[in-house]
Amino acid sequence: MMDGDDLGERVLTHPDLESLNPAIDKHEKQDKSEFPTTRKCYSYIKKKTFATFVASKRIPTSNLDTLSLWHCCDEAFSDPSSIHKHVSIVHANEIDELTSEALDQMLKQANADGSVRDHPNDCPTKDASSWMPDTSHFSEDELSKGPGEVILYYCYCQIKEPRFICDWQNELCSKLHLTGKVRVATEGINGTVGGTKTATSLYIKAMLAHPIFQVMQEEDFKTSEGGAECFPDLKVGVYKEIVPMGVDPDIISYRLAGTHLEPEEFHREVQSLLKDGSSNSDTILLDCRNFYESKIGQFKNCLAPDIRKFSYFPDYVDKNLDLFRNKKVLMYCTGGIRCERGSAYLRSKNVCKEVYQLKGGIHKYLEQFPDGFYRGKLFVFDERYSVSFNSDIISDCRYCGSPWDQYQLCSTDFCCQLVLSCTSCRQKGLTACCSVCQAKRQMPSGSPSSGRVQKEECDCTRSRPRIPKDTL
Incomplete structure (x- = not known):
């Protein structure tokens, strides 16, 4: 039997650099010059x-005189799920410490072997x-x-000079006639751009070839039908966060995120939840x-919290901590990026038993399970507003139902505001999000208020609590 210290020594003494560096495996024909300490490598x-x-x-085979296969903390475990759950809850901090130590040791060994050059951020970007x-x-x-598509992606990685990456992205997208x-x-990059399939293919190749983003793989770019017409223009900028949660990423980092579940694993978890009730x-x-x-x-x-912006999510968690206390949480979002920071924030509260997140988000799940447990459309932040993977309609017209x-x-x-108003109701002039907006829409163009700059304020925003208090 081996205690935690013995395990740490075993993990750190013989690190398998090749198997633990997906970027090196992926580019084995290139110089093995990058050893990225990004979220993907850390998670692996x-x-x-x-x-x-x-x-x-694990109990040695010769000692198996009972049904118990694992022994830890004076407890016996007979199936994988029970020992995995125990380790996730009781030894979470230990696993995190060992992971960080293993990563540090591998970086030192790789540098000693001459397999790591300067950090990709030191390249002439x-x-x-x-x-x-x-x-x-x-x-x-x-x-x-020609035929077009929209691609969605993100990558958490260290970018020392984001302004230069911003300039590169502007020039790259303009050259390829991409909008988005x-x-x-x-802390990284987050993008959604549209154009011809020829242009998006060149864009992906350019991203994967850049030394800062070589940790990415082609599967990290999620595609859907569309094109440059899905966006009014191209907007590239430098921000504090690549997803606006409103919490300093130096305080709540993506590195604290929950455990990633592949779509198949997430599907099984949801299936089990629905089966149990x-x-x-x-x-x-x-x-x-x-x-x-x-x-x-x-x-x-x-x-599904009734919040209007992701920047409200931290306050929602704070207000509903008892809801998550001693619970196993399965999180999901569109492409996975909000879960990276959202799960990190939830984990920082130390109230949940376990926190998991859907890798690749709903987008990747629907690629494999279009008729799975996600029903209805997938909302997207462009002029399409949604993409469809199944025929279910779970919402209704706000006017006729x-x-x-x-x-x-x-x-x-x-x-x-966005409004769900069916064709029939729109033909009747019911095209506003609420009665206040509907009345203002009907004001004569010469009325005194029509020339004033109006605030985005209506029944929709006034009647909804900014941070709801939820119950299960």
Whole structure:
């Protein structure tokens, strides 16, 4: 039998550098010059550390005179789920410490072997042209016309000079005739861009070739039908956070995120939850998106907070801590990025038994399970408003109550709310989000108030509590 200190020594003495560095495996034909300490690498190492810890508690075959297969903390365990649950709850801090130690040791060993050069952030990123794809064999029409798509991605990594990455992204997207939104910060990059499939393919290749983002893989780019027309223009900027949660990433880092579950694993967890029933369950299926997103599509039996912005999520957690106390939480969002920070914030409160998140978000889940446990449309932040993977309609017209899930902006100029108004009701002029906006929309153009700058204020915002108090 091996205690924690013995395990730490075993993990650190013989680290398998090749197997623990997905970036090196992926680019084995290139110089092995990068050893990225990003979330993906850390998560991979943590899984191996967890598995090694569990294996160390296995009872030798010769001693198997009972049904118990593992022994830890003076307890016997006879099935994998029980020992995994025990280690996740009781030894979480130990696993985190061993993971950090293993990562540090591997970096030192890799440097000693000469397999690591300077950090990719030290590469000459100021010259944007150094990382531009060769488009000489493509015509302008091939780049700007033809079948299109929209790609969604994010990457948490250290970017010392985000302004230079911002300039590169501007030049790259412009060269490829891409539109969309890209957020760059010292903690990483988050983007959704649209264009021809030729252009998006070149964009992905350029991202994967850049030394800062070589930790990414092609599967990290989620695609859907669309194109450059899905966005009014291109917006690239430098921000404090790549997803606006309103909490300093230096205080609550993505490195504290919950355990990632592949879509297959998440599907099994939801299946088990639905089979057991929601009453008195110790598991919460948490949607960390905004209310208008979950309104048109969500997982069955989920908890969908009635919040308008992700920046309200931390306050929502604070106000509903008792809801999550001693619970196993399964989190999900559109593409996975909000869960990275959201699960980290929830874990920082030390009230949950376990916190898991859907890797790749709903997007990746629906690619594998279009008829799974997520029903309705998937909301997207572009002029499509939603994409469909199944035929279910779970929402209705706000005026007549008939099934309807196609959003349009409120017809009042100053309002930015989205409204579900069916074709029949829209033909009757019912195109505003609430009675206040509907009345203002009907004001004569010459009325005194029509020329004033209006605040985005209506029944929708006034009647909804900013931070709801939820019960299960």
